Amino acid sequence: MPFAWFVAFRYLRDAKGQTALILAAVSVGVGVVVFLSALIGGLQTSLVDKTLGSQAHVTLHRPREAPRPLVEPVGDRAIARVMQPAPQRLRSIDSWPTTMAEIERVGGVTAVSPMVVGAGFARRSEAKEAVLVRGVDPERLLAIIDVRKKIAAGRFDVVGSDVAMGSRLAQLLNVGVGDKVRLTTTEGAEDVVTVSGIFTLGNEAVDRTWVVTSLRHAQSLYALPGGATTIEVKVANVFDAERVARDIHERTGLDADSWMKLNAELLAGLAAQSNSKALIQFFVVVAVALGIASVLVVSVVQKSREIGILRAFGTASRRVLAVFLIQGGVLGLAGSLIGSGFGVLLAKIFERVLRGPDGAPQFPMALGLPLFVSATVMATAVGLLAAVIPARRASRIDPAMAIRNG
Amino acid sequence: MADSLLRVEGVVKEYGERVRTRALGGVDLVVDKGEFAALVGPSGSGKSTLLNIIGLLDRPTSGRVVMGGTDTTGLDDQGLTTLRAHALGFVFQFHHLLPAFTAIENVMLPAWGDEGFPSRAMRAQAEELLRAVGLADRMAFRTTDMSGGEQQRVAIARALSRRPPLVLADEPTGNLDTESANEVFELMRRFNREGGTTFLVVTHDPRIADRCGRVIEIVDGRIRSDDRKRRK
Numbered sequence: 172m173p174f175a176w177f178v179a180f181r182y183l184r185d186a187k188g189q190t191a192l193i194l195a196a197v198s199v200g201v202g203v204v205v206f207l208s209a210l211i212g213g214l215q216t217s218l219v220d221k222t223l224g225s226q227a228h229v230t231l232h233r234p235r236e237a238p239r240p241l242v243e244p245v246g247d248r249a250i251a252r253v254m255q256p257a258p259q260r261l262r263s264i265d266s267w268p269t270t271m272a273e274i275e276r277v278g279g280v281t282a283v284s285p286m287v288v289g290a291g292f293a294r295r296s297e298a299k300e301a302v303l304v305r306g307v308d309p310e311r312l313l314a315i316i317d318v319r320k321k322i323a324a325g326r327f328d329v330v331g332s333d334v335a336m337g338s339r340l341a342q343l344l345n346v347g348v349g350d351k352v353r354l355t356t357t358e359g360a361e362d363v364v365t366v367s368g369i370f371t372l373g374n375e376a377v378d379r380t381w382v383v384t385s386l387r388h389a390q391s392l393y394a395l396p397g398g399a400t401t402i403e404v405k406v407a408n409v410f411d412a413e414r415v416a417r418d419i420h421e422r423t424g425l426d427a428d429s430w431m432k433l434n435a436e437l438l439a440g441l442a443a444q445s446n447s448k449a450l451i452q453f454f455v456v457v458a459v460a461l462g463i464a465s466v467l468v469v470s471v472v473q474k475s476r477e478i479g480i481l482r483a484f485g486t487a488s489r490r491v492l493a494v495f496l497i498q499g500g501v502l503g504l505a506g507s508l509i510g511s512g513f514g515v516l517l518a519k520i521f522e523r524v525l526r527g528p529d530g531a532p533q534f535p536m537a538l539g540l541p542l543f544v545s546a547t548v549m550a551t552a553v554g555l556l557a558a559v560i561p562a563r564r565a566s567r568i569d570p571a572m573a574i575r576n577g
Numbered sequence: 578m579a580d581s582l583l584r585v586e587g588v589v590k591e592y593g594e595r596v597r598t599r600a601l602g603g604v605d606l607v608v609d610k611g612e613f614a615a616l617v618g619p620s621g622s623g624k625s626t627l628l629n630i631i632g633l634l635d636r637p638t639s640g641r642v643v644m645g646g647t648d649t650t651g652l653d654d655q656g657l658t659t660l661r662a663h664a665l666g667f668v669f670q671f672h673h674l675l676p677a678f679t680a681i682e683n684v685m686l687p688a689w690g691d692e693g694f695p696s697r698a699m700r701a702q703a704e705e706l707l708r709a710v711g712l713a714d715r716m717a718f719r720t721t722d723m724s725g726g727e728q729q730r731v732a733i734a735r736a737l738s739r740r741p742p743l744v745l746a747d748e749p750t751g752n753l754d755t756e757s758a759n760e761v762f763e764l765m766r767r768f769n770r771e772g773g774t775t776f777l778v779v780t781h782d783p784r785i786a787d788r789c790g791r792v793i794e795i796v797d798g799r800i801r802s803d804d805r806k807r808r809k
Contacts, residue, residue, distance in 0.1 A: 173693055173694055174692075174694070174695075177689070184677075477673075480667075480673050481675075481686065483634060484667065485687060485691045486658070486662075486687075486691065487658055488654070490690055490693070569634075570634050571629045571635045574634075574673065
């Protein structure tokens with residue numbers, strides 16, 4: 172074994188109590204960091220997942236209609252005008268299949284789904300509920316929101332006049348799979364549809380208002396033959412959605428809303444969480460570094476005569492430096508390994524003990540390899556850095572003085 | 578002299594910034610290969626200062642130390658360290674073994690610390706030395722589990738582990754009972770006679786000094802007498 176490693180390990184082994192104490196301190200520190208990261212990472216992932224479970228990453232509409240003056244001012248003639256916001260009709264995106272093909276070429280876009288979205292009422296005997304009719308191309312919709320996985324009853328099968336609706340809505344209308352419901356749209360069209368599937372997407376507003384039907388059916392209900400009012404987009408990296416939305420807006424002129432814009436408060440919350448996590452981690456790292464440094468400083472003082480003797484016998488000062496750097500690095504590395512285990516244990520216990528009413532963990536933990544790798548690299552680096560000052564002090568010990576005075 | 582191993586020329590050592598204290602006031606000394614010399618003198622006479630300067634652990638204020646033909650004046654710290662590793666062995670009053678290590682590890686450490694890696698030859702050499710000092714059955718013992726005499730014998734084996742031409746011993750028997758002191762002294766004499774290693778021994782003990790081939794007496798930072806004739 173190289174000299175510096177041999178001496179470093181022997182010193183660590185010889186000072187069992189000190190080594191055990193500082194290892195415990197580093198382990199607790201790393202354990203807290205791992206646990207906290209897993210907790211907050213898991214929480215954020217599950218929040219984002221929940222939000223995106225019923226929402227496209229980017230939603231595209233025609234720009235709102237601007238008021239069009241009936242008379243334009245000409246030359247020096249002054250005209251008194253009254254401008255009123257234009258009434259917003261339900262209109263199709265112009266030549267949407269071409270637009271859709273173009274959107275598919277935007278970087279980061281993984282799925283695109285056209286739809287007709289309109290308001291209306293659903294009626295079943297005395298019960299009457301306001302609904303949001305969404306006419307979709309089923310395969311394309313499924314690529315964006317996997318309704319099939321969230322089906323509570325029946326099947327997700329929207330062809331002809333078969334529709335799927337939210338579970339809350341079904342409850343309010345008191346309908347089950349196979350029952351018929353009368354739909355009235357804002358355009359005045361009326362149709363009787365059959366409920367083929369009931370879904371729970373986990374968002375109250377969605378589960379209470381959505382009626383999903385085929386694109387063709389919705390086109391006829393809203394008198395938009397061949398049209399689509401909305402295009403929904405899925406992107407590869409959910410946090411890239413805002414950039415993709417801007418790209419699409421620039422290319423197509425469509426109004427593009429990313430989920431990030433529509434959920435700005437959620438994102439602000441997530442950012443605040445991340446910041447507080449970073450702050451806690453920072454202070455844990457500082458505490459760990461101070462712990463390692465103080466133990467090594469004491470060790471250098473205790474061993475200064477021995478270091479002096481090694482120097483007298485011709486050990487180069489850089490090897491003395493290495494002895495203490497290695498001790499710092501090894502304490503950081505070993506502490507991070509034990510601490511990672513400790514953090515995982517804590518996370519698993521937390522996950523197991525705190526469960527929601529449905530039996531799912533209330534705090535899903537994000538325990539991934541990158542977390543452990545980064546914790547280990549960080550702790551080892553902190554150990555090495557913390558050892559720099561004591562190690563330099565050791566390497567500068569004057570042998571004659573140290574041997575005489577201890 | 579062609580055989581001179583160590584030449585100390587006009588060495589002055591002063592301490593202090595404002596009030597200068599002169600520890601050595603111009604010391605000239607030549608030690609030849611194969612000598613066994615005692616350095617005696619009252620405490621505070623400058624013995625230890627001289628030994629530190631000869632041991633390349635300290636630098637003289639003026640004058641120079643020539644070790645085996647190398648003038649040490651121009652060497653930097655790394656140069657002095659390398660020269661110490663190859664030209665010098667040390668035995669201290671309080672053995673100063675490293676308590677975290679076994680006897681054989683202590684004997685191997687100087688070579689290990691200089692070369693970086695241990696080798697089979699290093700171990701064989703250390704074993705041979707420990708056998709030579711009569712500790713064949715104590716090699717794997719922690720030095721803290723040994724008697725004072727045994728510890729000092731390990732220290733002698735350590736000092737000789739690089740086969741240095743010169744060993745500096747600072748009161749090597751000062752902390753031992755008469756019998757152990759005698760054993761340790763005889764051991765050094767034997768390495769001197771059989772191995773040709775040169776010894777410079779600082780001692781208070783006139784009985785030890787009397788048995789050395791040369792006695793250098795230092796008083797108030799100067800050599801008062803240098804008696805080469807006394808032979809046992």
